[in-house]
Amino acid sequence: MSENIKYPFLDLATVNAPYIEELHRAAGSIIDSGRYVGGPEVEAFEKSLAADTGTAFAVGTANGLDALRLIIRAYIELGRLKAGDEIIVPANTYIASILAITDCGLIPVPVEPRTDTLNLDTSLIENAITPATRAIMTVHLYGRACHDATLMEIAKRHNLLVIEDNAQAIGARSRLNNRRTGSLGDAAAFSFYPTKNIGALGDAGAVTTDDAELAAAVRALANYGSDRRYHNIYRGLNSRLDPLQAAFLNIKLKHLDEENALRAAIADIYEKEISNPRVIKPLYSAGGDMVWHQYVVMTEDRDGFRDYLLKNGVQTDVHYATPPHRQPCYADLLGKLSLPVTDTIADQVVSLPVTRCTSEDDARAIARIINSYVND
C-alpha cells in the first residue's frame, strides 16, 4: 500500500484479522481430513445459508457468476426458460449479471435505474416487457434490497420468474415484507468473492430457492449434470463450492449481522457529517434494507474529487466506470442502446471506504476532508 494512503479503501487481511486463528484451524482441519470435494463443511454451510436467508434450499457453487448461470441453466432444463427468451435486468449492474444471461443464450433487456437508489426503476419494467419476456433479474446493487410492490405485481401479472442477483446484499431485509434478500424471488445467486460483505478466501457462491426441483437441477448441473454417481441427466459443468471455502464461510457467516452493523455505523457517520453540496450522498436508510456493500457518492468532477481525496490520504474506488452496455464484448448486442441515467451514474460514482478497515474516527476524518473539497 502506498505510504500516503492513510485511509485505505479495503485491505482483506484486516477484514479477516478477527477470524484469523479460526480460519487457520479450519484450513488445517480440511487439509488433515483428506476430503477435498464436498463433505460436511459444504453441507453445514448450505444449511446455515438457507436458514439465514429463510429459504428451503441452498446449493453451494464455485462463484457468484456460476450461481446465476446455474439458475438460468436449471430453468432451461426444467423447461421454464429457453434460448432466445428475454430477461429484464438493471442496466446499472456489474457485468456478471448480464454475462450469465447471454452465456445461457438468453437476451438481456437492460432497464434504467432510479437516480436515488441507483437500482432498477421498477416503473420502467412494464414498458420493457415483450412477448419474449420470461424473467426479471433483480440486482440488490451496493447492498440495497430493491424489490418493491410494483416489481412483484408486474412479475405476477406477466407470469415472470424473479431471479435475484444477491451478490452484494447478503443480510439485507426487504422493506416490503422484512424477508432477507435471497428469499424474495424464485431463486437467488450469492457471491462470496473475498471483497463481499461475507467473503471467502477465494472464489465461492451459492444459489438459494424454495423450489425443490430447481435446487436439485442446480445441484446436478454444478456436478457435471449428474444426479447420482456416473449418471448424467444434464450436460453440466463443474462448479461446486470448495470445502475449504465452505469451512471459512462457516466461520464468517455467524458474524454476518455484526459485519453489516460495522458498515452501517460508518455509513451513518458519512450521512450525518458529509455536507459538501458538490457531493451527492446515497439515499440513506438506517433500516436493514441497505447493508452498505458500497457507500457510493456521486460528483461531477469524479477524477478531480478522487485525486483530491487521494492527496489527502483517502483511497476510493469506482463501481463501475463502464456499464455493461458500453463494454466491448456487448458492442453488438447492447452498444446502440440509449441509457443516459446509467451513463451518468457510471461517470459520477465514487465508492468511499466502508469496511472494517475504516474506524469511526477515520470516517469522521474522511467526511471532514470531503467537506473541504472545492471544485474550481
Ligand SMILES: Cc1ncc(COP(=O)(O)O)c(C=O)c1O
Ligand atoms: C452484482 C454482482 N453479480 C455477480 C457477481 C459475480 O460474483 P463472482 O465474482 O463470485 O463470480 C458479482 C461479484 O463479483 C456482483 O457484484
